[in-house]
Amino acid sequence: xxxALQRDLVCEQAVELVTDYLDGALSRRQRRRFEAHIRACxxxxxxxxxxxxxxxxxxxxxxxxxxxxxxxxxxxxxxxxRGEQPMDEGPxxx
Amino acid sequence: MTFSATxxxxxxxxxxxxxxxxxxxxxxxxxxxxxxxxYLVDRYQQPMLRFAxxxxxxxxxxxxxxxxxxxxxxxxxxxxxxxxxxxxxLFRILANRARSAGAGEHRxxxxxPGRAVDSxxxxxxxxxxxxxxxxxxxxxxxxxxAKLAPFLRAALDDLPERQRQVVLLRDVEGLSSDxxxxxxxxxxxxxxxxxxxxxNRLREALLPAxxxx
Numbered sequence: 005x006x007x008a009l010q011r012d013l014v015c016e017q018a019v020e021l022v023t024d025y026l027d028g029a030l031s032r033r034q035r036r037r038f039e040a041h042i043r044a045c046x047x048x049x050x051x052x053x054x055x056x057x058x059x060x061x062x063x064x065x066x067x068x069x070x071x072x073x074x075x076x077x078x079x080x081x082x083x084x085x086r087g088e089q090p091m092d093e094g095p096x097x098x
Numbered sequence: 099m100t101f102s103a104t105x106x107x108x109x110x111x112x113x114x115x116x117x118x119x120x121x122x123x124x125x126x127x128x129x130x131x132x133x134x135x136x137y138l139v140d141r142y143q144q145p146m147l148r149f150a151x152x153x154x155x156x157x158x159x160x161x162x163x164x165x166x167x168x169x170x171x172x173x174x175x176x177x178x179x180x181x182x183x184x185x186x187x188l189f190r191i192l193a194n195r196a197r198s199a200g201a202g203e204h205r206x207x208x209x210x211p212g213r214a215v216d217s218x219x220x221x222x223x224x225x226x227x228x229x230x231x232x233x234x235x236x237x238x239x240x241x242x243x244a245k246l247a248p249f250l251r252a253a254l255d256d257l258p259e260r261q262r263q264v265v266l267l268r269d270v271e272g273l274s275s276d277x278x279x280x281x282x283x284x285x286x287x288x289x290x291x292x293x294x295x296x297x298n299r300l301r302e303a304l305l306p307a308x309x310x311x
Binding site: 046 | 130132135136139140143144145148165168169172173213214215217220223224225226229230231232233243244246247250251254265269270272275286290293294297298300301304
């Protein structure tokens with residue numbers, strides 16, 4: 005066992021582990037060191053919260069609304085793909 | 099058949115009609131229901147386009163890959179067994195189509211090693227040079243998400259494409275880590291590396307907006 009592994013993490017190292025931590029990809033030992041650092045460091049604790057806010061915001065963005073025209077176009081394609089409509093209209097799908 | 103519908107995936111999107119799960123819509127689609135197709139298009143056309151633009155730089159090629167994906171869905175719906183979610187299946191087809199369409203531009207470039215967070219932000223002991231200001235307490239989180247969304251959209255478009263692909267699938271679309279690796283054909287380690295770089299860039303892009311008030 006190397007002594008270096010026992011040292012506390014510094015901020016520069018801790019911030020790189022945030023996504024691994026949130027994904028449960030750290031070993032038990034790494035996780036303990038990470039959590040100990042976060043508890044003791046208000047800056048890295050704020051960083052972790054900011055990343056969590058980024059994740060929450062990403063999950064909350066709604067897709068731009070589809071124009072009715074785009075939907076109609078695709079539905080027309082659908083009829084064509086299913087062969088329920090004569091093939092004389094609309095772009096070729098091949 | 100066990101089927102993980104989109105409701106299982108964390109995906110709170112008020113603008114999308116949630117009348118039926120993907121699994122239910124697929125049942126209708128199998129029966130040849132055009133309305134079910136229109137619902138799926140409503141739900142996934144824009145997310146697919148956004149993902150396609152991150153996969154191929156030529157917009158026309160990206161749009162064609164999306165259209166080919168819908169054809170693949172209509173033709174393949176009978177064979178879809180629900181081992182993955184519909185959404186994962188959809189993005190996997192799209193990634194494959196985009197890969198073959200943009201074969202030239204999609205050589206396998208290794209993910210370069212390096213840090214996500216700029217080392218200039220730390221002093222020579224590895225501590226932050228300037229304090230990291232908290233963005234707000236738990237109660238503000240929802241409000242912040244609404245306020246930040248427009249900034250985030252713009253920042254997403256500016257991400258390097260591989261980071262954008264991973265962030266879109268993981269954080270925007272809510273796919274699992276395994277599914278993202280499957281769709282993008284990357285290792286779990288590289289996926290987390292790209293994801294963290296992307297998240298960190300988004301964080302940096304949001305800093306000015308958060309420091310306004």
